[in-house]
Amino acid sequence: MITVTGANKRYGSFAALDNISLDIPSGSLTALLGPSGSGKSTLLRSIAGLESLDSGVVTISGKDVTHVSPQKRDIGFVFQHYAAFKHMTVRDNVAFGLKIRKRPKPEIAKRVDELLKIVGLDGFQHRYPAQLSGGQRQRMALARALAVDPQVLLLDEPFGALDAKVRADLRTWLRRLHEEVHVTTVLVTHDQEEALDVADRIAVLNKGRIEQVGTPEDLYDRPANDFVMSFLGEVAKLNGHLVRPHDIRIGRDPSMALVQNEGTAESAGVTRATVERVVHLGFEVRVELRNAATNELFSAQVTRGDSEALGLHEGETVYARATRIPVLPQRVIEPAAEGAVAVTASAAR
Template identity: 65%
Template sequence: MIAVEGISKRFGDYTALDDVSIEVPDGSLTALLGPSGSGKSTLLRIIGGLESPDSGRVLIHGEDATSVPPQRREIGFVFQHYAAFKHMTVRDNVAFGLTIRKQPKVQIAERVDELLRIVGLAGYAKRYPNQLSGGQRQRMALARALAVEPRVLLLDEPFGALDAKVRAELREWLRRLHDEVHVTTLLVTHDQEEAMSIADHIAVMDNARIEQFGSPRELYDEPSNPFVMGFLGPVSQLGDRLVRPHDIALGAQSEDGALEAMVSRVIHLGFEVRVELMLTTGEAVTAQITRTEADELELGVGDIVWLRSAGSTALRAERAVAPERANDEPLRAAEA
């Protein structure tokens, strides 16, 4: 288990982390999710020993690792930009950590063969990094990180430099890999779909703090505040309430508590239909309904309908869902 207790970190006048505490369950795949500048990469680097906190401590499997050098924390790192040794084959890249630890050659060979099989690169052992695709190089980087049998695996936006199709394929592969090797894994990402689809637990971060920690379903169904609700999926505002578009019911007749709106656009998305509406106050609202519901209502641009919240997830709109940042430069510097 990874335990972070009261961690704070400043870079000059900028606060990157403000009294952050979190426990990452042993053997889990946990995502640190948040916008740029939220502090997620800084937190990961402090856990890995690449940054020192101003206050607080880091415990790994019950041992205080706050002052322990990175190389002694038994942690594997994978970053967005894979630092492959270009003059080495895939096999030699994966074996590097074991080689410098002077492991027996037979043991190294067996471990490398096993990892190349697990990551799907068994047939690429003799190739060089420049002969691999971006996705294959990232799988090689993961195999190299796992070769030394780390107690913890830290992944900092590992698929951020890849195109959308490859990224989707690799995140599914990462989940299967984790289920096979069971190493405690912490993944930094700003991609909500990535976190929701593969993580056991998610810590949503913003403004140097953890806003909420829980399972993907808990966070989606029971968000603690408007920021979490808005960051994990689309929201619409009905009066003083934030609701999910799929939790908005449309009716042709007025009823108690319903709001009048005019249909401004109807977008058919296969079995779902997205309806863009305008309230009498001038506010835009989006509802998502089934094709059957849309056919029954016979919706057309300019039609008047009545809206009400029909779901269990609704929050009072107390603050902006996704706060704008006036100056992103120090945030990018802190996340570097």
């Protein structure tokens, strides 16, 4: 387990870490998620020993490593940029850490062959980094970090420099790799989809503080506050409430926005809106709407089937309601404008 207790780090007047405490279970894949400047990379580098804390304690497997050099923390580190040795082959890059530790040559050869097979680079041993794709170079970097059998693997936005399709493929691959090697892994990312797709647990950071820690399901379905909800997925604002666009039901008349035995349009908080734009996104459709009562824009996501059944077109009047509203303790509920029926949390469930 990695434990960070009371971590503080300032750069002049800027607080990169503001009294952060975090437990990372052994064998987990934990994502540190947040916007630029939230402190996630500083926290990762503090765990690695690449940044010294102003105050606080870092322990790995029960050992205080706060003042231990990075080389003695038994970690593997992968950066966004691969930092490969260009003059070395794939095999020599992966073997580098083992050679530095003066492991026997047969042991090095066996370990390198095992890892290249695991990361899908078997047969690429004699190529040079320039002969690999970006995704292959990053997999080589991960194999090199794993070669020394570290207690902890730290990944600092490892897929940030790659295009969207390669990133998606590598996310799937990283998840499978983690299930196979089970090394405690910490991933820094600002990509919400990446965190939801890959991690067992997510710590959401903002302005040097941790807003919430939990499973992807916990954070998405039960966010602690507006920031977590807004950062972890799309949101729409409907009559002063933050809701997920896929939790908004649309109908041609007030009753069509309801489901059977749900009550009246007034009790369920049905809102009249105008269709501003219909955007087809493959298997789903985003409907951009304007609240007739408040004049605010909001978006709903519907299936292609529902969109085709409704026959939605710009300028038409429809009726919308939130089918689910997360309870956000720190949310300030704005009063609904005259003519709009505010949806309460109890009515949405």
